[in-house]
Amino acid sequence: MATISQLRPKFSIPQLDATNIATAQLFRDRWHNRVTALGNCIDHLVNDHGMPEHAAESAALQAYAEIESVNQKARIDVDATTSHLVVLRSGDGRSTAFTVSDLLRLLDRARQEGGAAVIEHSSRQPVVLEH
Structure with missing residues (x-):
């Protein structure tokens, strides 16, 4: 006769990953x-989940982007994107390329127009564009 072992403690609660926690909070x-x-x-x-700030920033920003793009046909092509180039694919598959210099110019323009906002004022990061 086989012995059946319990895989989890009887009263354990499944833990949510950072993305799920961030999505729920957003x-x-x-x-x-x-x-x-x-x-x-x-x-x-x-504060509530003990994540390091850099990890919390990444989880929050990624969850926000996922929520914001739910009904978008456009997407970032991660296969074509590198550390110096972001490739955006429109709904019909056309690509638009943004180099680091392009993105820095967009950020600078947004700052000049008052459209760039700092989330955490003490660390002065991350910066997002308000629309």
Whole structure:
């Protein structure tokens, strides 16, 4: 006769990954602007879940991007994108290339026009574009 072993302790609760936690927090703050929602999400991940700030920033930004692009046909082509080039594919497959210099110019223009916002003022990062 075989012995059956319990795989998990009887009363264990499955743990959510950082993306799920970030997504849930962002849905709670969905009526806030981008900076407030991301700031609250990063704080929640750091303070309530003990994540390092850099990991919390990444999880929050990635979850926000996923939520924001739910109904988008355009996408970032990760196979064509490198550390110096971002390739954006439109819904019909056409590509637009953004080099690091292009993105820095866009950021500089957004700062001049007041459209760049800092989420965490003490560290002055991350910066996002408000729309």
